Amino acid sequence: MSTHIDLNDIQGNIVKGYGHFGYPKARYIFYRIKECKAGRQFVQDINPLITTGVAWEMTAQSGENSAPTATTNISFTYQGLKMLGVSRLSLQSFPEDFAMGMKERKDILGDDQTSSPQHWDQIWQGEAVHIWISINGKSEDVVEKRYQAICDILANTNQGVEQVLGHTGDQGETNLPYQSASVIYKNGKPQATEHFGYRDGISDPYFSAASGNPDRVIGGGKPTRGNPATKEGWEPLENGEFILGHRDEAFETPKAPQPPLLAFNGTFMVYRKLHENVGSFNKYMNEEGKKLEGGKELLAAKFSGRWRDSGAPLTQFPTEEEAKAFGDKLSAAEKKLYMEQPNPSAPTVAAYTKLRQQLVAFNYDHDLDGSRCPMGAHVRRINPRGALEDGKTAFNTPGALVNRRRILRRGLPYGEVKDESSNDGNHGIIFMVINASISRQFEFVQQQWINYGNDFKLANEKDPLLGNHNCQADGGGKMILPNDPKGDKPPHFCAGIPRFVETRGGDYFFVPSLTALHMLAEGIVDPT
Amino acid sequence: MSLSGLLSVLKILFIGGIQQLFNKLTGKKSPPSAAGLTILCPIINGSCGQKSYAMQTRQYLQDMPLHEESPMAKVPNTYLCRFYVLNDVFYEGAPAVEEHLNSKYIVFSSNYYGDLDTYLTGMWEHAQEEVQKIWQHAVTFDRVQNAADFVAYIKRCQVNNSLFFNGSTGEPLEEQLKNLYLKQEFSRFVYEHQGLKPEELQCAFKAFIARTQPKNMSAPTWIAGAHKEIVKDS
Amino acid sequence: MSNIAGKSYAMNVVTPAKWYLTWLNKLFFGFVQLPGGAAYLKGLLTLSLIHYARWAIVSPKQFPHLDPSQPKETIKYSYMFFFSNFNGSWAQYVDSFHTAIPGGLDLFWTKNVKYPKSVPLQPFHAYITYNQVWTNHYYNAYPLASSNDVKNAQHLSGKLRAFNDVHSNDDPQDFQQAYNALLLEVQGAISIMEPTPIISLSAQAVEERLSHESEVNSA
Numbered sequence: 011m012s013t014h015i016d017l018n019d020i021q022g023n024i025v026k027g028y029g030h031f032g033y034p035k036a037r038y039i040f041y042r043i044k045e046c047k048a049g050r051q052f053v054q055d056i057n058p059l060i061t062t063g064v065a066w067e068m069t070a071q072s073g074e075n076s077a078p079t080a081t082t083n084i085s086f087t088y089q090g091l092k093m094l095g096v097s098r099l100s101l102q103s104f105p106e107d108f109a110m111g112m113k114e115r116k117d118i119l120g121d122d123q124t125s126s127p128q129h130w131d132q133i134w135q136g137e138a139v140h141i142w143i144s145i146n147g148k149s150e151d152v153v154e155k156r157y158q159a160i161c162d163i164l165a166n167t168n169q170g171v172e173q174v175l176g177h178t179g180d181q182g183e184t185n186l187p188y189q190s191a192s193v194i195y196k197n198g199k200p201q202a203t204e205h206f207g208y209r210d211g212i213s214d215p216y217f218s219a220a221s222g223n224p225d226r227v228i229g230g231g232k233p234t235r236g237n238p239a240t241k242e243g244w245e246p247l248e249n250g251e252f253i254l255g256h257r258d259e260a261f262e263t264p265k266a267p268q269p270p271l272l273a274f275n276g277t278f279m280v281y282r283k284l285h286e287n288v289g290s291f292n293k294y295m296n297e298e299g300k301k302l303e304g305g306k307e308l309l310a311a312k313f314s315g316r317w318r319d320s321g322a323p324l325t326q327f328p329t330e331e332e333a334k335a336f337g338d339k340l341s342a343a344e345k346k347l348y349m350e351q352p353n354p355s356a357p358t359v360a361a362y363t364k365l366r367q368q369l370v371a372f373n374y375d376h377d378l379d380g381s382r383c384p385m386g387a388h389v390r391r392i393n394p395r396g397a398l399e400d401g402k403t404a405f406n407t408p409g410a411l412v413n414r415r416r417i418l419r420r421g422l423p424y425g426e427v428k429d430e431s432s433n434d435g436n437h438g439i440i441f442m443v444i445n446a447s448i449s450r451q452f453e454f455v456q457q458q459w460i461n462y463g464n465d466f467k468l469a470n471e472k473d474p475l476l477g478n479h480n481c482q483a484d485g486g487g488k489m490i491l492p493n494d495p496k497g498d499k500p501p502h503f504c505a506g507i508p509r510f511v512e513t514r515g516g517d518y519f520f521v522p523s524l525t526a527l528h529m530l531a532e533g534i535v536d537p538t
Numbered sequence: 539m540s541l542s543g544l545l546s547v548l549k550i551l552f553i554g555g556i557q558q559l560f561n562k563l564t565g566k567k568s569p570p571s572a573a574g575l576t577i578l579c580p581i582i583n584g585s586c587g588q589k590s591y592a593m594q595t596r597q598y599l600q601d602m603p604l605h606e607e608s609p610m611a612k613v614p615n616t617y618l619c620r621f622y623v624l625n626d627v628f629y630e631g632a633p634a635v636e637e638h639l640n641s642k643y644i645v646f647s648s649n650y651y652g653d654l655d656t657y658l659t660g661m662w663e664h665a666q667e668e669v670q671k672i673w674q675h676a677v678t679f680d681r682v683q684n685a686a687d688f689v690a691y692i693k694r695c696q697v698n699n700s701l702f703f704n705g706s707t708g709e710p711l712e713e714q715l716k717n718l719y720l721k722q723e724f725s726r727f728v729y730e731h732q733g734l735k736p737e738e739l740q741c742a743f744k745a746f747i748a749r750t751q752p753k754n755m756s757a758p759t760w761i762a763g764a765h766k767e768i769v770k771d772s
Numbered sequence: 773m774s775n776i777a778g779k780s781y782a783m784n785v786v787t788p789a790k791w792y793l794t795w796l797n798k799l800f801f802g803f804v805q806l807p808g809g810a811a812y813l814k815g816l817l818t819l820s821l822i823h824y825a826r827w828a829i830v831s832p833k834q835f836p837h838l839d840p841s842q843p844k845e846t847i848k849y850s851y852m853f854f855f856s857n858f859n860g861s862w863a864q865y866v867d868s869f870h871t872a873i874p875g876g877l878d879l880f881w882t883k884n885v886k887y888p889k890s891v892p893l894q895p896f897h898a899y900i901t902y903n904q905v906w907t908n909h910y911y912n913a914y915p916l917a918s919s920n921d922v923k924n925a926q927h928l929s930g931k932l933r934a935f936n937d938v939h940s941n942d943d944p945q946d947f948q949q950a951y952n953a954l955l956l957e958v959q960g961a962i963s964i965m966e967p968t969p970i971i972s973l974s975a976q977a978v979e980e981r982l983s984h985e986s987e988v989n990s991a
Contacts, residue, residue, distance in 0.1 A: 736944035
């Protein structure tokens with residue numbers, strides 16, 4: 011089905027994961043509006059800097075890449091929209107998840123114990139922030155330059171808008187003016203991993219307006235009953251799952267705030283600062299890894315569903331040996347592709363694409379008992395790929411319980427791990443989610459699939475990596491690693507899993523279209 | 539014969555008949571299992587003090603204690619059940635016809651195990667006081683004096699289920715609870731006894747069996763209705 | 773006092789249908805209970821969210837009339853009473869039906885007055901919400917267990933009892949081997965049940981009332 015979406019009107023962070031487009035550095039800056047008029051002025055002045063969703067290679071007239079050196083995007087909390095003078099009628103048409111904000115949703119999100127808001131960075135302690143602005147850049151220098159440009163715009167508001175300080179930093183600072191994020195560098199080389207060593211950002215949902223390589227529908231779209239290794243096995247998800255005003259997977263236009271032009275081509279964003287307890291993770295892998303035949307790397311793969319180095323899916327590459335052989339081929343192909351830039355040969359691209367596809371072109375039909383990839387593994391939880399149909403043809407479509415729960419993940423690691431054996435410090439992931447409904451998509455995944463297990467028939471078992479394992483009374487989480495029912499090896503039981511990931515802050519944001527941004531700046535968002 | 543009479547015959551032929559035929563052909567006898575009871579009990583129109591009987595009934599239901607304290611926790615073989623007071627039917631808006639009920643009804647819907655007479659008798663015997671309070675304003679309930687009256691009364695208020703869907707199991711409640719207890723305890727056991735030597739494992743397992751008594755349905759087991767894990771020991 | 777008891781939610785929906793058309797529903801309900809109709813229930817079973825559910829179609833004459841003192845009902849429509857005991861939030865349940873088995877669902881509600889069909893979702897949401905009756909007292913014998921847990925418990929316990937009967941006095945090596953085989957057989961049922969996580973604002977309200985009550989009681 012053809013889709014007509016004006017990518018000029020959509021903010022770029024919706025359709026592009028900048029981290030994958032060669033923007034390894036980022037800053038996230040937050041503001042509060044003190045005075046409505048100044049707030050509108052600020053939005054108006056920022057507007058020309060906003061990066062849209064237009065595909066960069068398409069606009070390249072001269073054959074040169076049209077990509078900017080830095081990108082900027084903007085979004086607003088409910089309180090922010092209120093401060094900009096959006097009418098009450100319009101505000102009340104926003105969903106209650108967004109209106110409440112992340113802090114008030116802590117019980118639904120499982121942000122308890124060490125993840126509860128009292129442990130969040132200083133910036134989240136007071137009243138809500140109003141505006142979120144992101145800068146992504148090819149280098150720290152261009153990020154800084156863009157940041158200064160925004161500081162100048164801020165200065166023009168004469169304190170009518172203030173930058174909110176209070177981010178925790180690497181040196182124990184608690185009052186930094188912005189949150190930095192960056193890919194991780196090892197010996198000066200950028201890595202595709204996060205701090206636990208997992209290759210990250212492999213699989214992102216593919217939807218019609220994604221404007222990327224159409225082959226990415228394989229593994230990124232919604233499952234059909236066709237072969238998952240081919241295009242027949244997948245279809246693009248509907249745009250309305252990620253962008254308001256367009257058809258969604260419920261065969262309608264998603265519920266959206268009023269007036270329609272305010273919502274059209276906009277979406278909702280979740281911003282979360284997630285601290286990674288690297289010390290606990292390494293300790294657990296080392297100790298429990300000794301008890302598991304297959305060792306530490308297998309254990310890490312069982313937790314995630316992918317092998318750490320290569321990202322190879324466990325269900326396709328059940329042994330470390332197979333995964334390594336695949337990983338070697340993939341990195342050789344990546345290297346070749348990199349060497350041949352900017353104009354790689356067609357065979358090089360094809361060879362790389364074919365290997366890259368193997369990371370995502372699969373389902374769990376041959377692994378329904380989870381003896382390869384456990385039902386409780388992270389990637390199988392957050393994207394069951396039709397496995398919730400239990401191998402039967404019972405539903406209208408194999409993705410029936412999944413297609414409405416997909417989220418676009420954006421973001422980058424932050425901080426530096428100085429001591430691999432310690433949890434201390436300031437390092438983790440700035441985790442951002444783009445979705446048309448925060449409660450139906452992000453919150454559902456967080457609550458039902460990360461912090462609970464009933465959909466996988468696992469009672470209260472949680473995601474081993476991201477779950478809010480009880481760090482108090484009962485001594486941590488549990489996970490069963492099933493084994494081949496026809497074999498003679500019993501399943502393995504992992505007990506005492508500590509909480510590896512803790513929430514350190516965040517909120518819910520509305521990402522308006524460029525049109526809506528103009529309307530907000532002009533104060534012309536009128537209800538019916 | 540009226541049209542509705544004709545349809546009744548058709549109903550017997552089509553539904554009951556086909557089902558009976560099928561059961562006959564397959565030799566299927568329905569063993570005791572999970573069943574659903576649906577009743578609509580008219581509440582007396584009228585009031586006492588400032589409150590109508592329907593309001594009083596609803597308030598009593600709303601204020602009944604929950605979970606293991608619920609009177610229904612005392613009633614053998616109740617899996618899940620609910621009460622609500624139906625004020626009226628819903629008007630769907632034009633072109634639908636607007637219509638109203640002439641009584642308000644206590645709707646009691648129970649999913650239980652076994653045969654209805656036994657179940658209702660158990661309800662009367664184990665929760666008579668609350669049953670009498672719940673139904674005190676129901677039409678002609680004042681004539682109910684004993685278990686047999688109660689069974690007969692409820693059956694008069696019963697409406698047939700067109701379809702009862704069992705997405706769970708059909709064992710007696712006591713077995714369901716014992717099995718849940720065993721699942722919980724055995725799951726803990728396997729997590730705590732991984733990698734033992736054969737002798738140690740067997741020894742621990744025997745101790746586990748002695749403690750949990752898998753074939754003793756009455757204890758140790760989970761307490762019906764408990765919202766926290768509460769084990770009933772012998 | 774609530775639609776929620778532990779991991780289960782009590783949904784009640786009461787909808788009008790023209791009296792003569794209710795026979796179609798009844799025929800369909802009869803049909804799905806026969807072997808050929810089982811396909812319609814496969815989707816429901818695979819959803820695996822439901823303990824027990826039921827549909828009762830009540831014609832005007834079937835509203836119980838117990839005594840001459842009770843006014844007779846004068847309604848013309850028949851009414852379908854739907855009751856479900858399901859795990860998860862209201863939205864999860866309704867959305868799962870809508871995406872997984874919309875066809876079956878539409879047959880269940882065939883010819884109900886102004887039934888909008890289960891696809892698209894928003895009119896269906898509105899229809900269910902409008903015709904839903906809140907439960908005044910809900911009792912669940914196992915608030916900690918989902919329907920999956922009850923089924924898993926039955927499977928695990930059966931295997932465990934049989935294993936104990938046969939193998940408890942094996943010599944230790946054989947015992948261990950048989951024990952490992954038991955674990956493989958029941959691996960899908962090994963998991964710990966805990967209280968439900970908070971899955972909605974109404975679940976949060978229930979939880980707050982409960983903890984308030986227990987504070988009051990322990991004070």
